[in-house]
Amino acid sequence: MTKKQRYEGVIRYFLEHNPNAQTELIYHTPFELLVAVILSAQCTDKRVNMVAPDLLRAFPTPTKMSETTEEEIYEYIKSVSYPNNKARHLLAASQRIVNEYGGEVPSDYDAMLSLPGVGRKTANVMVSVLWNEPRMAVDTHVFRVSNRIGLTNNSKTPYETEMELTRNIPEEYIPQAHHWLILHGRYVCIARNPKCKDCGITEFCKYYASKMKDSDGK
Ligand code: SF4
Incomplete structure (x- = not known):
């Protein structure tokens, strides 16, 4: 063959x-998907879907999340793998989205890739799931x-x-x-x-x- x-x-x-x-991660906005994909590294989608709603209820936007602390984020996500790193990345990514991109998750691939905690795999998931890009x-x-x-x-x-x-x-x-x-x-x-x-x-x-x-x- x-x-x-x-x-x-x-x-x-x-x-x-x-x-x-389609993805088994639950999301309603680009920011929610970003949070879910960052949380999903080395972790099951099922666990992420259990943890993300409470986190996103507390911090529903990049602006809200950028104003909190790693420690507060950690409290919501401590049952996922690598919670310390992920809390740090979620805070830093939110701050960058607010400071560099006017509070909106960027749709440009390179901008996406520049966010803390976002490697090639995460950026590819984001642009393909949200904008159907062939990545x-x-x-x-x-x-x-x-x-x-x-x-x-x-x-x-x-x-x-x-x-x-x-x-x-x-x-x-x-x-x-x-x-x-x-x-x-x-x-x-x-x-x-x-x-x-x-x-x-x-x-x-x-x-x-x-x-x-x-x-x-x-
Ligand atoms: S389960 Fe995997 S290894 Fe087995 S036939 Fe299907 S694709 Fe191939």
Whole structure:
């Protein structure tokens, strides 16, 4: 199977079976999404969705959050991973949004990337989810699943994965493909013991093909 056929097969499958894939993080404004994405690093979306509402009720805007302290933010988020760092980043990002961007989360990619606590993955999630820009955010699921299926060629870094997926997935599907791969990695192609018997893309999966070949040879 050529790489092109693999990509086409996988995209066709997800378009048919999950045409409305979207983030599981709950948000209503760009600021709420920013807060949720910063909180979600190394943490489950489920936990973030439990913690974020109270934090955002107390500090609903960048202005409100910029006027508080790390310690106060920490009290709301202490059950997520790395709460100290995240409290520091949320405060500093809010202050920068207020001081540099008039209190509105910037829509420009480089401006987004300049915010404290916002790396490439977070910036890509923000612009693709909010503004449908063709940027692929690579988290641990996207990284693992892409290598397993063979969409990437034993990629060594998230950046390599991002570049290869972006080169091969048509632009109009990139924002959605991010969610397809995350959800597939979260519920089917899990880290240990992927659930291949429940998977709809076995015929396009490199890992599955090699597993079948090994079991034939036994
Ligand atoms: S066949 Fe197995 S390894 Fe391949 S994508 Fe599906 S669950 Fe993952």
